[in-house]
Amino acid sequence: MYPRSIQKLIELFSHFPTIGPRTASRFVFYLLKAPDKEFDEFVEALRNVRRDIRQCSFCFNSFEVAEDQGQTGLCVICRDGTRDKALLCVVEKESDLEALEKTKQYRGRYFILGGVNGILKKEGPQNIRAKELKDRMAGEIQEVILALNPTTEGEATVLYLERLLKPFGEKISRLGRGLPVGGELEYADEETLRSALEGRK
Amino acid sequence: MYPRSIQKLIELFSHFPTIGPRTASRFVFYLLKAPDKEFDEFVEALRNVRRDIRQCSFCFNSFEVAEDQGQTGLCVICRDGTRDKALLCVVEKESDLEALEKTKQYRGRYFILGGVNGILKKEGPQNIRAKELKDRMAGEIQEVILALNPTTEGEATVLYLERLLKPFGEKISRLGRGLPVGGELEYADEETLRSALEGRK
Structure with missing residues (x-):
């Protein structure tokens, strides 16, 4: 011992x-x-x-208190006036947000869901910030991008959120599916190949 | 970021x-x-x-300062008068000592080497407590068990220690080789099978 x-x-x-x-x-x-x-x-x-990190009151992203000089309670992305307030990208967790930010392609705001729905009944939507997401819909949002993982739980959560957000009438989209860059066709699973064919351009 | x-x-x-x-x-x-x-x-x-953990001055095992009431500077094993001082088991690291203790088969003392020799020239014996081990040989030790991992580095270290300890004249042994309990013969590598044949009883 x-x-x-x-x-x-x-x-x-x-x-x-x-x-x-x-x-x-x-x-x-x-x-x-x-x-x-x-x-x-x-x-x-x-x-x-x-001591120094707080959660954004809009998107739940982390930010350094000292850098929020106007005491807005907002993270560096939500504070940025040049970001498009009509776009909202829903992610599961902070590292997914970071991955999307690294592409420098997305100029809207985010919403961190804090989890995904389990596929069992008892792990219901209590794990995710569904209520908070609905509250955000009152604003200027025109399109919601559901950027969740292409897993069973991610898919279940996308379906759940689509139902949840339908009454608000905003456009709802998902990330495109297909072959990962650098991946090989012969090793791709059937679902991925099917998506790649459908999403061809 | x-x-x-x-x-x-x-x-x-x-x-x-x-x-x-x-x-x-x-x-x-x-x-x-x-x-x-x-x-x-x-x-x-x-x-x-x-704050509370110290290294044993004999074997380099960790111990709780508060439990060493005689201020011996020794760990709970080295402090135990019932352990056989004629036996010394050399291990690479503390978790190997724990694994051996769990068998409740060994009643001697230990010596934690703190590493193994690299197989490249430049990673020489400076990584291990070779000098300290030699110093321990002055005592009542009669048998040294070299309980190192059966890896290339472990083997290299065993050979090095055998040479190092030879002048002291103590009996030097290694852990037995063979099939791991619960392992399957058809998946064992050649070296392990050879050792298992040699060590049959």
Whole structure:
């Protein structure tokens, strides 16, 4: 048995996404071996993130409090007057937003859903920000892009959101399907190939 | 681009063993979403581990300072008078020691090498506690068990240690090789099968 305080930290690291007890124990020994300076830097960075980061009151994206000088409560994207307020792109999580931003193709705003609907009945829409999304529809929005993952859960959530948003009358679109760039035709699954044929141009 | 303080923490988590930037960013958002209580518990556990854990002056195993009431500087295993001081089991790292302890078969002491020799010339024995191991040989030790991983680096280190310890005249052994329990013969590699044949009983 590891000493008690090591066991405690292994247990807490085991709650981190994708981490099991084996990797968690490697983390603990990594931190035990780290020089004081590195360890203190790590603890400070943890504290800073909790102190300095807020969630945007419109889209739930993270932003640095210090950079929001007008105290708008909005993230750097929602604060940007040049972004097209008629477009709203719904994503599951923050890293999906980052991936779309990197393309530099999209100039509207986002909405972070915070999850997807499970495909089992009991994991219903309580996991996602459905109510908040409906509230956003009151604004100038003309098109909603549902940019969710092409997985079973993502598809289920798209169907759910389409029903939810239909009464508002905005145009609703999804991301295009097809072959991923750099991918090979012979390894593509049937559904992807079917979508690629349908979406040909 | 993520806000600066998020980027900083992603960078620090990326230095953790086995972690890349993608998982690191999932860690950051996991911590941002955690309730205050959980977050504070995590930071406290980090601080406690650094404050309360020391390395054994004999075997380099970790121990809780508060439990070493005689201030021996020794871990709970080395402090245990019932352990056989004639046996020394050399392991690469602390989790290997834990794995052996779980068998409840070994009643001697350990020595944590802190690494293995690389197979390239320039990664020489400077990574491992070779000098410290030699120093331990002055005591009552009669048998040294080299319990290193059966990998190329582990083998290279075993050969190196055999040469290093030969002048002391103690018996040197290695862990037995063979089929892992629950493993299947048809999937075993040639070397393992050869070892299993040699080690038959």
